[in-house]
Amino acid sequence: MLCGISFGESGENAAVAFISEETESVSVESNKEILDLIKDKKPQIVAVDTGLEERRSLSESEEKLQEEGFIFTPAKDDVRTVRRFLSLRVLFHRTYRAMKSLSISVSIP
Numbered sequence: 492m493l494c495g496i497s498f499g500e501s502g503e504n505a506a507v508a509f510i511s512e513e514t515e516s517v518s519v520e521s522n523k524e525i526l527d528l529i530k531d532k533k534p535q536i537v538a539v540d541t542g543l544e545e546r547r548s549l550s551e552s553e554e555k556l557q558e559e560g561f562i563f564t565p566a567k568d569d570v571r572t573v574r575r576f577l578s579l580r581v582l583f584h585r586t587y588r589a590m591k592s593l594s595i596s597v598s599i600p
Contacts, residue, residue, distance in 0.1 A: 494534035496525060496579075498541060498572045509534060522579045526586055537583075541576045 492511040499505060507525055508516040509532050519525055529537065549557065 492532060492534040492536075494529060494532065494537045496537065496539045498539075498575060503571075522575065522582055525579060526582060529583075530586070539576055539579075541572050 492509055495508045495510070497506045497508075503520075505519050505525060506516060507519055507528055508514060509528075517528060519528070
């Protein structure tokens with residue numbers, strides 16, 4: 492099973508999708524809700540659509556791509572989104588280090 496997480500604009504709310512034979516999507520507000528869903532569904536891969544560096548605005552080339560209709564995750568992202576992701580990553584690692592019974596492999600940069 493694959494889990495995809497998309498944070499809302501400015502790090503508020505998040506859409507969480509689980510994809511296997513069926514697809515399920517859920518809207519959540521907190522990182523705790525995300526962790527609870529992951530614990531319940533036990534995906535093998537978790538993907539998050541955020542950059543790891545904070546930015547204040549898009550670069551000129553990124554703005555041009557958006558004007559042309561491209562949708563992408565820039566290498567740098569909104570400050571609140573990056574901070575929420577980094578917080579989720581810390582909670583995620585703490586939670587799964589403590590849960591020896593859960594067999595899960597997660598790749599988060």
